[in-house]
Amino acid sequence: MTKQFLEMPDKDGYFGEYGGQIIPPELKAVMDDINDAYEKVSQTEAFQTELHDLYADYVGRPSPIFFAKRLTAQQNGARIFLKREDLNHTGAHKINHCLGEALLAKHMGKTKVLAETGAGQHGVALATACALVGIDCEIHMGEIDIKKEHPNVTKMKILGCKLISVSRGTKTLKDAVDSAFEEYLQDPVNFFYAIGSVVGPHPFPKMVRDFQSIVGIEAREQFQQKEGCLPDYLLACVGGGSNSIGLFSAFLDDENVEMIGIEPAGKGLDTPDNAATLTLGSKGSIHGFECYNLQDQDGMPLPVYSIASGLDYPGVGPQHCYLKDIERVKYETIDDKECLDAFMQLSRLEGIIPALESAHAVAYAMKLAKKLPKEKTILVNLSGRGDKDADFVAEYLSL
Structure with a gap:
């Protein structure tokens, strides 16, 4: 990383104006x-x-990168690859x-x-x-x-x-x-x-980012070995933001790599039932640090919602806030319906049951791939597996 990113956070824990x-x-x-x-x-x-x-010996790292051939074919566009953090011991990043x-x-x-x-x-x-x-x-x-x-x-x-x-x-x-x-x-x-x-x-x-940076370090080397180049797009879901910052951190200086964090739109951005912090939030403090958060007129955190339990947090990591402000990372949203569709599509096309959190990123990859030429590549951080969600989804969809 360049000096700009290497020196963050500063001695007081700030990424620009966020953190502390x-x-x-x-x-x-x-x-x-x-x-x-x-x-x-x-x-x-x-x-x-x-x-x-x-x-290496307990978690099973490095986690592999998998080309989702059938999912890609269905979109008839850019090639979709998955960084398989779901294969780690305990099933997630x-x-x-x-x-x-x-x-x-x-x-x-x-x-x-x-x-x-x-x-x-x-x-x-x-x-x-x-x-x-x-x-x-x-x-x-x-x-x-x-x-x-x-x-x-x-x-x-x-x-x-x-x-x-x-x-x-x-x-x-x-x-x-x-x-x-x-x-x-x-x-x-x-x-x-x-x-x-x-x-x-x-x-x-800072600590959690540093420990999670192994994801991006591996992915950068693996993708170059597999494809002879870096991916055109990186996608990862964002709640607090650990799996996404883990992936993004190794690519921050690669200007040709576009990075997109995917937030939960829940039941819709026009409803109170979402957790789209970076999309709809404003700067404030929560749980001991400054960040974008969803808050009421008195600055108190609002109730938030996502079908994915790991994403329903009213704040977000301070480094994500900084990366949004300098426009190095874009932040988009996926709603519950799109998430569930991606959950089922990945399960039935590739035999991989994703966590509902990760399915948000898969859903956005499906939408993005359709818009891109076939020579483009998308790397999705599949942050966790869906064992924990299988019964809930089956009941929700009356399977």
Whole structure:
């Protein structure tokens, strides 16, 4: 990356005007300790070796790039490729940063790792990582998401984490974040809050991005080996934004590569039932940092909605906000109907059942491919598999 991107965030955790630490002074000291430990530990050869050995032998990295031949033929346009993060151990990209955070918490002598989860993929990945390194884990999850994502709930319990059902507010991801953060504040010295995306106060947007950058680093090398060039388009879904920033980060200096983040339009941008933060939001603070967010006239976060539990968050990673403002990345939307159609098309044309989150990016790839000549290429980050969503979709569509 150029100096412009390499130096972000700055020492105060800002990407341009987004990010930072909008938190009480006593919590700032704790966050600064985490940042200092991260900067010191993550650069050591021992940490890097342990993490990359786990990526290879535990997660199963590198995840392959697959040419979706039949899906491409159906669109009769640009070729669609998938970065198969769904093949990772635990079924999504989340394991990439969860291993890093669990190792860091262990090194710092923390007694418990806390986190929120929406679709449950972050929860499963963190419970897995904590079981591996031997540290207690507590996951907060909205009551609605617990019912909707039952397979992941079962996995978390089997892995030994303490699962907290959150029944306040919308009973979904935003409320799970609030609940987990309140528990964290009970003892921030001994607890470690493993944020599940590139959001929250500094240093979390930086840390999670760095751990997820393995996706883009691999994809850049793999695509050149496979095709002899870089992809023309990169697509990834955006809720908080971890899988997308992981893919995009290695290509930021490649001006010929167009990047598009796909947000959930839900039941429609003209309804309150969406989570299109970058499309409809405005600048404000949420959960300890500055970003675009969906808020009311008093600056309070609005209730948000997506058929994909992992995307219904009213804020978004600060680096995404910066990339939008400088027009390096475009942000588009896909609604529930388009998402479900892509879910079924990929399943039946390629035998790959995607996560509903990832299906948003697949849906946009299908639309885009139709508009492009056949020599163009689209690389989609297939961020997770749809085991967790299969029963819900089957019931929703009366299959």
